[in-house]
Amino acid sequence: MQKLLWGATQMGLNLQPAQIAAFNTFTEELIAWNERFNLTAVTDPEQVEIRHYLDSLSLVPVLAALEGIAPATLLSRSVKAADVGAGAGLPGLALRIVWPKLRLCAMEATGKKVRFMEHIVNLLGVNDVQLIHGRAEELALREPHRAAFDLVMARAVAALPTLVEYLLPLAKRGGRVVAYKGSAAHEEALAAEYAIRVLGGRLTKLVPVEVPGLAETRVLVIIDKVSQTPDGFPRGRGLPRKAPLGCPPQGCADDESQVE
Numbered sequence: 001m002q003k004l005l006w007g008a009t010q011m012g013l014n015l016q017p018a019q020i021a022a023f024n025t026f027t028e029e030l031i032a033w034n035e036r037f038n039l040t041a042v043t044d045p046e047q048v049e050i051r052h053y054l055d056s057l058s059l060v061p062v063l064a065a066l067e068g069i070a071p072a073t074l075l076s077r078s079v080k081a082a083d084v085g086a087g088a089g090l091p092g093l094a095l096r097i098v099w100p101k102l103r104l105c106a107m108e109a110t111g112k113k114v115r116f117m118e119h120i121v122n123l124l125g126v127n128d129v130q131l132i133h134g135r136a137e138e139l140a141l142r143e144p145h146r147a148a149f150d151l152v153m154a155r156a157v158a159a160l161p162t163l164v165e166y167l168l169p170l171a172k173r174g175g176r177v178v179a180y181k182g183s184a185a186h187e188e189a190l191a192a193e194y195a196i197r198v199l200g201g202r203l204t205k206l207v208p209v210e211v212p213g214l215a216e217t218r219v220l221v222i223i224d225k226v227s228q229t230p231d232g233f234p235r236g237r238g239l240p241r242k243a244p245l246g247c248p249p250q251g252c253a254d255d256e257s258q259v260e
Contacts, residue, residue, distance in 0.1 A: 004049040007212030011054075011061050012071045013098060022097045022124050023053060029120060030088060037112045039088045050213040056091030056155065057098060058209045059178060062220050063151075066205070075099045082107060082149045082170050084136045085157035089117045091180065092153070096126055105130040105149070107139060137234035140169035147172045147228065155180035160188035160221060161195050161244035165234045168199040171225040177201065178220055185219035195245035200227040 001020050008015050015023075027048050034043055042051050064074040078101040083092030086106035096104045106129060108114050114133045121129050132139065139145045152167045152175065160179055167177045181188060185206055196203050205222040234240055 007054040010212045056094035081151040084154040136166040153178045160192040162240045165240035169229040175225045177223040181219045183217040200229045202226045
């Protein structure tokens, strides 16, 4: 856990012994399950710490800075969050380990990944985490999930013009959506601006993050939910991916970008 401890310290996070033990268990079980089920391409323990855990935890200092508070203060707050396309529990379960008051709902469409998360949740004793086997574009159409969350996040799920149609309907007005992205973040954000506006969002900021030990570019796309998502969104199953929302019929306006 040396890479994780060092990287977390770089981010301003002071991991407690119980949290370190939880990450150790997470790593051991992820690697063991991956021998039977294809959960992740990253199986080297050190790379799991960097590419999965530190990458996931990079959200904490960014959110704290946006609020003008210390990471420790953020982690003391109760926040209702959804992790869409949670996979093996990343970023959601990694964040939950360091954020005890994170009221997490992890949504995942693949059964084997949900079963793995159920296993980890039971082992770690974080039984307040809600795990849902389902698709976000269906779950976001109805209560109790529509417009229900303070924070909605996704990592390695889809291109942003598609992704925002999954995420924004889940966020409450005044809430926030965060997409973990790589080097194409700026291009994806520009392509998604119309969809973001239609769905009730405002593209607030693109935050480059340096994940300790990782050379690749990482960017967190921050979108604020400023108005209600219109009825009918998300559209039917598969449509957000097959036909992402694009420009209006009259074309895309040349208005000033809201990306900071």
